[in-house]
Amino acid sequence: MKHIKNVSRRSFLKKLGISSTALVLGVQLPSMLTIPKALAGVTGPDKFSPNVYVQIGADNIVSIVVHRSEMGQGIRTSIPMIVADELGADWQQIDIIQGLGDKKYGSQNTDGSRSVRRFYQPLREAGASARMMLQQAAAEKWQVDVSETRADNNFIIHDKSGQKLSFGSLVKAASALTVPEASTLILKPSKDFKFIGKSDVALVDGKKIATGATTFGFDVELDNMRYAVIARPPVLAAKVKSFDEKAAKAVSGVIDVVQMPELEEPAVFKPLGGVAVIATNTWAAIKGREALNIQWHESEHQNYTSETYKQALAKSCDNPAKALRSKGDTSKALAEAKKVIKASYYVPELIHVPMEPPAATAHYHDGIFDIWACTQTPQSSQGTVAQITGVAAENININVTLLGGGFGRKSKPDFVAEAAILAKQLNVPVKVLWTREDEIQNGYYHAVSYQKLTAGIDNNGRISAWQHHVAEPPIGATFSKGADLIGSEADLGLIDMPFEIANVSCAAGKAPAHTRIGWMRSVTNINHAFATGSFVDELAHAKGVDSKEHLISLIGADRKIDFAEENAKYGNYGETLEKFPVDTARMKAVINKASKMADWGRKLPKGHGLGIAMHRSFVSYVACVVEVSEDSDGKIKVHDVWMAVDCGLAVNLERIRSQMEGAAIFALSLTFYSELTAKNGVIEQNNFDGYQVARFADAPMTHVEIIKSDAAPGGVGEPGVPPIAPAICNAIFDATGKRYRELPLKQYNIV
Amino acid sequence: MITLSINGKSHQFNDDGDMPLLWALRDVLKYTGTKYGCGKGLCGACTVHVDGQPIRSCVTPVSAIGKQKVTTIEGLSEHADHPVQQAWQSLNVPQCGYCQSGQIMSAVALLERNSAPNDKDIELAMSGNICRCGTYQRIKQAIHLAADLATEVKGS
């Protein structure tokens, strides 16, 4: 019998055929709690720090600041790859420093799939300027022309003379030089990349994760620290009427009960209010909270009930209040069409459920806040705490821990502010922990949506009109009370529908919000792509043509689309159309690639079906083909997902693949299982039994191919999600002839 | 007072015996490698071994442990060299990593009782562990890899 026993790392790698000198980061990372404040930007006699991202020590260690939050996307590996490559650093001598919240790094708001997209260039420049200064220092020592030198493995090398000097030995001389102007920087040609675009870089936190040695927001421990859980209003903006402080305090371990400031809408990132129970451990705090017996006042949102709200949304679609894109004359084209096809789609309210719920620890001392939090956005955490507590932002240190998943939840710092309020009031370090129930019932929600699509087919069998009406409560309501019309959500898969159709109209109906509406991984691309990707497949079937060929032909000629020509204000994820065009050739290329991977058109086993969809979001392009089967009980199984992604220049291939694998599962969850419903203003689900997500046996095999490209790097964390749900539903239709237009599919008893 | 044996070390525990082992480990004894994900036995993030059996520590009161030996992720190996831990690193299994302590503890328990599990065995044994990041496919590959390597170790 085999026996599981420990085996040395070296012999393990040998057995795998990996040499132990492969790119496995061997250095010890500093513990979260010992991160020196404001390390970057400090230059001393034995430290050389030409910019805020890089520091080189006389000991030859290259410290690289990761200023973005790690939540599973691999940024703590990818940023060092970019900087180290340009610098010519030795991967074994890198130290990774998690940056505190600080404006000097530029935006640290880790959402919108933009860490590499926005920082690829600045990070390369940071590496290049350090490298050029080291080259300059060496050239002066050797009295040679700087152009004859190069950097590799923490050395500056002069090939002609065979001389080389370590980075560490050049620190003093390099520190005395002026930092070169951005315009004079010479970046490495891409053919010389050592890390960028390579697959074999191990995760820098991999070992710590495998041994349980990481520090997440939940794991922060300070001396004399208290644990707090908070009873928050079950209905948004309900105020506390009464509670039993004595009963809570009678629970062993409970130290204090504190009423939180009441929420005045708009909610923004303010704490929700309620009553906090502070204890010597989390369990006592939870027990104490149960004993509070809180009574709440009525709230204006208590009539929010999903069933009736859905009907209101459907009606609102018929009466749009805002035109978002109009090309040609859609009404006329529909009136003249030979055939008109209509379909409605519904996606319920959703929530992030990162495996780690929100948590933050605050310590207030000497007029200073030291805060540790699993936040996606340390700067806005800092700003929110400053605003709410009155402490100046420069006296608020936000340490970013690892995030046990984020998906957008942790870019709202309400939980950080809660910890700050309590720590200041009680004058002890306080860790605020959200239970799963809190996370599900008091979240920032992905908006419920209803969509009505109508298309006309003309006498020549061409799609002559496309009309897309949506109603969904806007994110804007979280920031401006009463807002009831979507804004930039329309840019996410609604108005940027890329099909070459002569008459197009997109419009939104009103939808008031009764919960805090937020953004969740890929945001409204989820529902818009579900509707668009499903409807286009319905049109293919109506026309009796192959789904993939139809998709390609509807995208039409190679061109770069400017939606402004069709009366649409398109934000393009904050990027210019010059740098990141809406390129139909790239759309077709990913479709062709994914089809090829899946061997589209092959003869399928009985009960099997293939579905396809493509979506551009966060300026990247993803197409996927899904294979499903229906068993004799009518249950659906997703077998394989083939994804082709064009995200421009690909920095960390391995993490791009893992993000696509993860996106497939994230989307599978919402396609089959996840749904929130509200009754009288209260979210009815509260844990993973009511709010379900995909589990092990649901997982398909996901195959990923990354298109080789020199285009500017686009987003990766989110673009994999949107095309999956429509591809699954299209595959189910192919397998069963049944078209499902409302998510999640568990309501149809097919899982 | 309760004496708890954690990773071969004995600890005195003076708090409420009803406290779930999860919070005793994390808040009282400071073994923070074991994670909270749901508190209701639904997600597997809190999985530890009690006398070699995988249990959900969030729904197991300290008083139920008695003299049984508790193993947490921190006690799996001294040098991160358990085959499962190594397979996890070699395949870059984790995304955020938060669920992985529980995943690893479930996987180790599976391999202890079935040294060559097939895909179905793995799906069954791991069905109580949620990974919201969606690393299931790599977990499956890593369990197979760990099983293969363990064989080779035995054979070599």
Ligand code: FES
């Ligand atoms: S925390 Fe124990 S099963 Fe989820």
Ligand code: FES
């Ligand atoms: S790796 Fe993030 S939840 Fe599993």
